[in-house]
Amino acid sequence: MNLDLLAIAAHPDDVELTCGGTLLKMAQRGYRTGILDLTAGEMGTRGTPETRAKEAAHAAKLLAVKWRGTLGVPDSDVQPTRQHKLRLAAVIRQLRPKTVILPYWEARHPDHYHASTLGYEGCFLAGLKQLPIEGEAYRPFKILYSTSFEGMPANLVVDITKQYAQRRKAILAYRSQFRPAPSERKGRVFLALDQLDNMMDLLARHHGQMIGVKYGEPFLQKELMAVDDIVTLPVRSI
Ligand SMILES: [Zn+2]
Numbered sequence: 001m002n003l004d005l006l007a008i009a010a011h012p013d014d015v016e017l018t019c020g021g022t023l024l025k026m027a028q029r030g031y032r033t034g035i036l037d038l039t040a041g042e043m044g045t046r047g048t049p050e051t052r053a054k055e056a057a058h059a060a061k062l063l064a065v066k067w068r069g070t071l072g073v074p075d076s077d078v079q080p081t082r083q084h085k086l087r088l089a090a091v092i093r094q095l096r097p098k099t100v101i102l103p104y105w106e107a108r109h110p111d112h113y114h115a116s117t118l119g120y121e122g123c124f125l126a127g128l129k130q131l132p133i134e135g136e137a138y139r140p141f142k143i144l145y146s147t148s149f150e151g152m153p154a155n156l157v158v159d160i161t162k163q164y165a166q167r168r169k170a171i172l173a174y175r176s177q178f179r180p181a182p183s184e185r186k187g188r189v190f191l192a193l194d195q196l197d198n199m200m201d202l203l204a205r206h207h208g209q210m211i212g213v214k215y216g217e218p219f220l221q222k223e224l225m226a227v228d229d230i231v232t233l234p235v236r237s238i
Pocket of ligand 1: 112
């Protein structure tokens with residue numbers, strides 16, 4: 001399939017909330033993008049897995065991704081087991097993404113930090129020739145970690161000012177999560193729409209401000225950035 005960019009996360013809607021703007025921006029640049037949800041989000045308090053799958057497909061359309069799939073790991077039990085890693089490695093070989101976005105490796109939700117480890121190790125294993133799975137050995141070139149949820153320090157921010165409105169639509173495509181029917185609103189975890197809107201706005205503005213734009217999405221790469229031309233570096237210092 002040869003994707004340019006693949007975002008991997010634990011639950012449907014994680015990608016929309018953390019790097020949806022970046023995925024859309026890269027699609028608008030002509031890159032082939034994709035989303036792999038490790039679970040179907042079946043432990044969500046509201047909605048059924050079927051509604052969530054429909055919502056995820058709609059959100060994928062709004063973000064103009066070429067491919068979206070689910071690995072079938074049980075929700076609330078994302079673990080970097082050998083079995084899950086091999087399945088993920090097979091998907092990596094099939095999609096051959098150049099760049100992969102993973103969740104940051106520390107998080108409040110165990111599924112999120114396990115998704116980070118599972119994602120990294122699956123990408124690594126995909127490059128081992130002797131692995132007992134189908135497909136030609138392949139390893140992505142670059143891994144970026146999305147730090148949006150955890151407020152961890154990022155070392156690069158993507159300007160998503162022009163993509164922000166569409167990203168918001170993709171997030172709100174998860175109606176069962178964020179706009180449930182009145183009868184389902186009693187649950188403790190219900191996040192009111194205005195609260196969600198405020199949180200999205202605040203986070204994206206905060207990161208945008210760090211690079212001198214309105215809205216941004218933060219990432220961290222473990223490697224240092226190589227630079228050829230230090231005269232045209234972006235982001236004003238003073
Ligand atoms: Zn999640």
